[in-house]
Amino acid sequence: MNINLTLIAQAVSFAIFIWFTVKFVWPPLVKAIEQRQAQIAGGLAAAEEGRQSLRTSAKQAEQTVAEARHRAQEIIAQAEKRGAQMIDEAKTAAREESGREKAAANAEIEQEVSRAREALRDQVAALAVAGAEKILRREINPAAHAELLAQLKKDM
Amino acid sequence: MSATNELTPTEYIQHHLGFFAKPVGDGAFWTIHVDSIVTAFILGLVSVAFLAWVVRGATAGVPSKRQAFVELVFDFVDEQVKGIFHGKRDFITPTALTVFVWVLLMNAMDFLPVDIIAAALAAVGIHEWRMVPTADVNTTFALALSVWLLMIFFSIKVKGIGGFVHELFCSPFGAHPALWPANFLFNLVEYISKPLSHSLRLYGNMYAGEIIFLLLWIWAGTGVVGTVFGAILGVGWAIFHILIVVLQAYIFMMLTIVYISMAHESH
Numbered sequence: 001m002n003i004n005l006t007l008i009a010q011a012v013s014f015a016i017f018i019w020f021t022v023k024f025v026w027p028p029l030v031k032a033i034e035q036r037q038a039q040i041a042g043g044l045a046a047a048e049e050g051r052q053s054l055r056t057s058a059k060q061a062e063q064t065v066a067e068a069r070h071r072a073q074e075i076i077a078q079a080e081k082r083g084a085q086m087i088d089e090a091k092t093a094a095r096e097e098s099g100r101e102k103a104a105a106n107a108e109i110e111q112e113v114s115r116a117r118e119a120l121r122d123q124v125a126a127l128a129v130a131g132a133e134k135i136l137r138r139e140i141n142p143a144a145h146a147e148l149l150a151q152l153k154k155d156m
Numbered sequence: 157m158s159a160t161n162e163l164t165p166t167e168y169i170q171h172h173l174g175f176f177a178k179p180v181g182d183g184a185f186w187t188i189h190v191d192s193i194v195t196a197f198i199l200g201l202v203s204v205a206f207l208a209w210v211v212r213g214a215t216a217g218v219p220s221k222r223q224a225f226v227e228l229v230f231d232f233v234d235e236q237v238k239g240i241f242h243g244k245r246d247f248i249t250p251t252a253l254t255v256f257v258w259v260l261l262m263n264a265m266d267f268l269p270v271d272i273i274a275a276a277l278a279a280v281g282i283h284e285w286r287m288v289p290t291a292d293v294n295t296t297f298a299l300a301l302s303v304w305l306l307m308i309f310f311s312i313k314v315k316g317i318g319g320f321v322h323e324l325f326c327s328p329f330g331a332h333p334a335l336w337p338a339n340f341l342f343n344l345v346e347y348i349s350k351p352l353s354h355s356l357r358l359y360g361n362m363y364a365g366e367i368i369f370l371l372l373w374i375w376a377g378t379g380v381v382g383t384v385f386g387a388i389l390g391v392g393w394a395i396f397h398i399l400i401v402v403l404q405a406y407i408f409m410m411l412t413i414v415y416i417s418m419a420h421e422s423h
Contacts, residue, residue: 014272016391
C-alpha cells in the first residue's frame with residue numbers, strides 16, 4: 001500500500017468527473033424528468049378544465065331549458081288569454097251584428113208597413129173617389145172637387 | 157515513503173485485482189469473494205429500497221421528480237420488454253427492471269476512485285476490496301445462471317416437460333430420429349453458450365474498464381507529468397465509461413428479456 005501522486009490524480013479526476021456529470025449528464029436527465037412532470041401536470045389540468053367546462057355547459061344548458069320552458073309557458077298563457085279575448089270579441093261583434101241586423105230588419109218592416117199603408121191609402125182614396133165618382137157622376141165635377149179630394153186623402 | 161514499501165506496477169495491479177477472498181472449505185472452488193457479495197448486496201438493497209421508497213409515496217397525480225425518474229426508468233424497461241415479449245409482462249418486466257438497475261449500479265462502482273476507496277477501507281483494516289462486483293466473473297455468471305434457470309423454468313412451464321424434451325431433440329432441424337443427436341448437440345451448445353456469453357460479455361467489459369483505470373493510475377504514480385496526464389485521461393475514460401456502464405447494463409437486461417421470451421416460444 002503506497003500513498004503517492006496516484007491519489008491526487010484520482011481525486012482530481014474524480015472531481016472533474018463529478019463536475020462533468022453535474023454539468024452534462026444530470027441536466028438532460030432532470031430536463032426529461034421535468035418535461036414528464038409538466039406533461040402530466042398539463043394533462044391533469046386539461047382534464048380538470050374539461051370537467052369544469054362540462055359542468056359549466058351542463059349548467060348553462062339547464063338554465064337555457066328552464067328559460068325556454070318558462071318562455072313557452074308564458075307564450076301559452078298569452079295565447080290562452082288572447083284566445084279568450086278573441087272569443088269575447090267575436091261574441092260582442094256577433095251580438096252587435098245581430099242587433100244591427102235586427103234593427104235593420106225592424107226598420108225595413110216598418111218601412112214596408114208604411115209603404116203598404118201608403119199604397120193602401122192611395123187605393124182607398126182612389127176607391128173612394130171612384131165610388132164617389134160613380135155616385136156623383138153627374139153632379140160632381142171631379143175637377144171642381146179635386147182640392148177637396150186631396151184634402152180628404154191627406155186626412156186619411 | 158520508503159523504497160521497501162513501494163509497489164511495482166505488477167504488485168499494484170495485483171493488489172487492486174485481489175479479492176477479499178474467504179475460504180470456506182477445501183479446494184479453490186470453496187472460496188467466497190466477500191467484497192463482491194457485500195457490495196452487490198448493498199447495491200441491491202439500495203436500489204430496492206429506493207424503488208420501494210418511491211413506490212410507497214407514488215401518486216396518480218403530478219409526480220415528484222423522484223417518481224418521475226423512476227417512471228422514466230420503468231417505462232424505458234417496460235417499452236423494451238413490450239417490443240420483445242408478447243404476453244403478460246407482470247413477471248418479466250420486474251425481472252428486467254431489477255437486472256437493469258442492479259447491474260447499472262454495480263457497473264457504476266467503476267467510477268469511484270480505486271485508491272481513495274482502498275485507502276478508506278485500509279483505515280478500517282480491509283486491505284483487499286474490489287469495488288466492482290460485475291468485474292468479478294462470479295457475480296456475472298451467477299446472474300446469467302439465474303436467468304438461465306428462469307429460461308429453463310419457463311420453457312418447461314409453457315411447453316410442459318414433454319414439450320421441452322421434444323424441443324431439445326426435434327428442433328431446429330426436424331423430428332426425424334436420425335436427426336435427434338444433431339438437434340440435441342445443437343441445443344446443448346446453445347444452452348451452454350447462452351449463460352457464458354451473457355456473463356462473460358459484462359464481465360469482460362467491466363474488467364477491461366477497471367484494468368485501463370489501473371494502468372492510468374500507475375502512470376499517475378510515476379511523476380508529476382504522469383499525474384497530470386493520468387488525471388486527464390482518467391476523466392476521459394470515466395466519461396467514456398458512462399457509456400459502457402449504461403450500455404452493458406442495457407445489453408445484459410435485453411439479453412435477459414430475449415432469453416426468457418425465447419423460452420416462451422415453441423418451435
